[in-house]
Amino acid sequence: MQRYPELELTKEEGQKPSQVFACTAVPRSDIWVTIEGLLRPGEMQVKKLVCDIADVEQLSSDVFRVRLHLPVTGRQAIEFHAGQYLEILLPDGRRAPFSIGSAPDMSSDVELHIRRMPEGEMSIAIMDHLQNNPSVEIELPKGDCYLESSQLSADTTVVLAAASTGFSQIKSIAEHLLANQVSNPIHIYWGARVEEDFYLEKLPLQWAMEHTNVHVHLVVSEPGNSPGWAGRTGLLPEAIVADFDSFDNVEIFTSGSPAMVYALLDACEEKGFNEAHMHSDVFAYAPRNK
Numbered sequence: 067m068q069r070y071p072e073l074e075l076t077k078e079e080g081q082k083p084s085q086v087f088a089c090t091a092v093p094r095s096d097i098w099v100t101i102e103g104l105l106r107p108g109e110m111q112v113k114k115l116v117c118d119i120a121d122v123e124q125l126s127s128d129v130f131r132v133r134l135h136l137p138v139t140g141r142q143a144i145e146f147h148a149g150q151y152l153e154i155l156l157p158d159g160r161r162a163p164f165s166i167g168s169a170p171d172m173s174s175d176v177e178l179h180i181r182r183m184p185e186g187e188m189s190i191a192i193m194d195h196l197q198n199n200p201s202v203e204i205e206l207p208k209g210d211c212y213l214e215s216s217q218l219s220a221d222t223t224v225v226l227a228a229a230s231t232g233f234s235q236i237k238s239i240a241e242h243l244l245a246n247q248v249s250n251p252i253h254i255y256w257g258a259r260v261e262e263d264f265y266l267e268k269l270p271l272q273w274a275m276e277h278t279n280v281h282v283h284l285v286v287s288e289p290g291n292s293p294g295w296a297g298r299t300g301l302l303p304e305a306i307v308a309d310f311d312s313f314d315n316v317e318i319f320t321s322g323s324p325a326m327v328y329a330l331l332d333a334c335e336e337k338g339f340n341e342a343h344m345h346s347d348v349f350a351y352a353p354r355n356k
Contacts, residue, residue, distance in 0.1 A: 113144060114155070114205045120175055122197050125265040129231060131167070132178040132196055134204065146170050148242030149212030149235055149319060151347065152178075154192055155203040162188055163208070165321060165347075167234030169241035176206075179234035179265070211345045213239050213319060215246040222315050227255040227330060229302060229322030230263060235347075237266070239319055240273065240280075249279055253309070257285045257302030257322070261292040283309070303330040313339040320344065324352040 118135040125131050136144050146152075151165045168177035182193045196202060218224070224243065228236040233256055240254060254270050270282045286292050289299040298305060303326070310316065313334055320327050327348040331341060 146207035147212035150207040150209040152206035165235035171245035225318040227320040232321030235321040303333040
């Protein structure tokens with residue numbers, strides 16, 4: 067189902083506000099109807115709140131792990147699904163989305179992975195605020211790309227595919243599945259331009275060592291710029307389709323640029339994959355015309 071931005075009903079000067087009578091209207095296509103205070107099944111209430119900045123840790127030359135402490139009681143208590151994201155709201159009104167890099171099962175803190183880009187004015191402003199203030203305003207949870215372990219069929223193979231800091235969303239889903247002792251095969255693919263971009267490389271490898279159903283595939287696309295890299299090379303979509311003869315009973319959750327996500331979708335569809343079984347926030351914020 068395609069989701070469209072909410073339509074705001076307006077009125078011309080001197081006219082009564084426009085009205086829609088749902089009892090007689092006939093939609094021409096699938097629609098979302100948003101009713102204030104009414105949530106869809108599985109939907110969490112979106113809240114805006116100020117939380118403490120618990121820690122800012124540099125993981126690589128340009129990636130930082132930020133931990134935010136959320137209220138756990140009262141009206142400000144927050145729930146979210148593994149794979150959802152939040153928005154950071156700066157005092158000047160600017161906002162930016164970041165995947166939640168921790169599972170809802172773990173603690174009251176949430177984790178973000180933020181790349182500080184020298185040429186990125188917004189990323190510089192975000193990191194300057196996080197490193198020089200005790201608190202930050204956020205809005206969450208958001209996003210329809212998430213996974214609930216209770217909804218997963220026993221015979222389903224889960225593929226978690228991330229490029230660069232897209233690993234944060236994949237990490238949340240993986241930790242949620244492991245916390246709930248899911249025994250399904252879990253294949254984690256993490257693609258990076260160079261080896262240094264695997265800023266938490268040891269973590270997924272540890273999951274694979276501790277859980278026989280977890281398989282980790284690290285893929286470097288520019289091995290010439292990673293002279294010490296002895297692992298897999300190439301593009302992430304090519305690596306995934308090379309490993310699967312069939313995509314029957316496979317659910318793919320992927321996080322990365324629109325170009326990477328759609329390249330992965332196209333490559334999988336050539337092997338009979340059904341688009342309905344691929345999940346990504348890209349489909350919401352960068353829909354592709356067909």
